Amino acid sequence: MNNCSFIFIIFIIFNYLFHCLLAENNYYLISIRRSSNDKEYDKESVSTQIAINEMVNDIMNDIYEIIENHKETYALKDAYLSDEVVKIIKKLPNVIHCKISKRTVAFRSINTMENNISSNKYYNSEDILNETKWKGLEIQENQFNNETLAYSHLSLISQGQYKYTENSNYTYDNNYYFPSTAGKGIDLYVIDSGLNINLHEADFDTYKNTPDERIITCDGRIENGEFNPVYKMEDCLIESLDDDEHGTLVSIAAIGKINGVAKKANLHMLATDYGDSDDLTALDYIKQHATPHKTVVNISRGCEYGVECYSQSIQNKITELINYGIIIIVSAGNTYESNCIGQIYTSCEGVIPIGAISNNYIYDLGMEDVYEPAIYTSYGECVDLFAPGTIRVSREGNNEILEMVSGTSFSSAITAGVVATIMSENSNIDYTFYLMKEKLIDLSLKDVIRDLDENTPNRFLNNGKKIVYQSSKSDVLLDEFSD
Structure with missing residues (x-):
């Protein structure tokens, strides 16, 4: 170069x-x-x-x-x-x-709520493997609650479009289906506010002393463009930032054992302040340490609303990374408008910008309602795909919801998780930016998002499993009233 x-x-x-x-x-x-x-x-x-x-x-x-x-x-x-x-x-x-050097912001909005539930079992594993060509199949069986929509950010990306049928005796399949490789051996670098695994330790399980043992680490803290290694996990936060949970929640969406997509992927957090000089240092660190064709980067931040902060220096470093075989997923932004000009990431060549759909609540059509742009999401011709924008961090087993958050920060992280599963499932392929973008577009559900700007590609993220199952409503009712 x-x-x-x-x-x-x-x-x-x-x-x-x-x-x-x-x-x-x-x-x-x-x-x-x-x-x-x-x-x-x-x-x-x-x-x-x-x-x-x-x-x-x-x-x-x-x-x-x-x-x-x-x-x-x-x-x-x-x-x-x-x-x-x-x-x-x-x-x-x-x-x-x-x-x-200019400042960026995290693309997050915050919600909180409580919950209550129901259950599902009706799939055909052989049919799923025949369709997806996965080496193995794992299924996270999730109960469905049409009020809280817990785990919907996972179930939506592992099936075709759900269509509401009036007076039907069946309901939405909330299970998450994914390849058993689940991101194993893939490094996910997250450039964000930091990591606090105490927020929900179960999601950061390293599977120690098992064949699936993985790395969960904070590689360093970056402020004023200076990299400092982190030796204790409790030091993995940028204290000057107001939203110190943002990086943790982004990481959970991407690699969490319970609430994440790539449940066996490695995590490398780079706790980074919001200056573009900080991002530049983080990207250079990744170039020095990442494994080509086995690494995906998630960046859930961008220019402040109404500000153009494109950086040629950032573009140059991104070009170096993609030439090195690194995949970079970025948030489209929470600007409520087209966001493709003068932006530090969505305007860059060599990244995959992700918008968000509205899976935070449903109306009369049930889960069919979610296939529309979230009210906050940015859009435009640069946005390659849309993914669920709301995650609900839930406890394993009893489905207690700890926190609900929304934003393209999380649709980006979910997509990064899917990228990790694709790379681990196809370990013989040296994925480049171009090959991965083509793969994601090929797997995506086309033209299912309602009321989307006509200049924006209408593609919804999918991990390869498109068969749609439904459970009997009578089974759900039995589960709701059983002890």
């Missing part, structure tokens, strides 16, 4: 330079290229890397000298470089870009 051989982050320390207590620190992303013939920095020879490092040091010194010589041009209250200084920096030899 020749368009950007090396990227570094400059920390503009206004307090130090100007002794101004009112000033805040700000970060700028400076992209440089030594030569158009250089490879990516990590792939270059040691001698070339040394030459690049020396060049970076020289440019750093030049930039700080420019800052000192033009300090009278800054708006000290905001601590931004003046337009004049940015233009001077851009004209330095080997400098490609100079942009202020």
